[in-house]
Amino acid sequence: MSSDRFGKEFDREEDVSRSQTSRGSYLALSGEHSFGHSGDVEINLAPVIDCLTVLIVYTIISASFLSLGVFQTTVPSESSSQAQLAEVQVRVDINTNHTIDMSISGTEKKSETLAAHGDDWDFSALANRLESLKNRSHSLNTMTLAAQTGVTYRDVVRAVEQSKRVLPNIVLGE
């Protein structure tokens, strides 16, 4: 008897909810859920959707999609003698005419100018030279990098990026 009465109450609530849905005042999801009695339980998803929308908008506005990274460098000093301890020292100069001067001192002495690659510096050639030098002298870890006044930071960073593939320590010289 009592279960019949509960069933009628449930049906009445369901009718009210349905009528509200039809008026558009509720956005409701009809789902077949069994809670001991046969009948539909309507989960109101409107507040859930509202919360999700607010969270998504907040996340999109506040999130920074820039992926930042760094290149560690330093400047020369009297105390930093790491480069001097290495058997080979390398200095690279970036010139405004898109050439790169590379001078090697120590046990191996050599100077070379890397020609321009069109209207650009040939940084991949620089990386190749450094790699072959590193293969010959394993203790080489540091390089001094300098640029002429007209060279921009962007191009210095490009040189640092290519050099860092071979040598971990870059010293920004005069």
Place this chain on the structure above:
Amino acid sequence: MRRGRVGRRSPVLPEDAPLQITSMADVFMILLVFLLKTYTTGMSSIVPPQGMKLPETQKSEKITEALKVEITDSAIRLDGNPVTTLTDYQFKSDDLSSEGQIDSLKRGLASLNTEQSKEGKGQLLVLADQRTPYRTLKTVLNTAALTGWRDFRLVVVEDR
């Protein structure tokens, strides 16, 4: 006779058809999870100033929090506070000392001396516009090095 496409009736929807938002909730949930994941992995308080274009690279090292020096075309800022003004990335002659150092930056960095900087290992994040001339950058780095900030992290944007 076969009826043409034009004559085909469009399906009639019942007036009280409930809006199925289950799929919408699913899409929203996936979008939210994706955004939150991106947000937490890329979260950093380091944001380049408006109008600054950082150099782009393919690969770089992981960024860590440190004291920031920003170089724009009009100013040099230390942790967000302007220390000197520039004119198209160039210093005014009276801003530089006879040794070619930026006095105001030197004073600002000296006031922020930490244990690390006292040992000459102070870490500095350098956010410079990609058009900054090397000489301007070098002047900033040399000035910082004199006050014990020698570990420079050049901030770049990873091009993914």
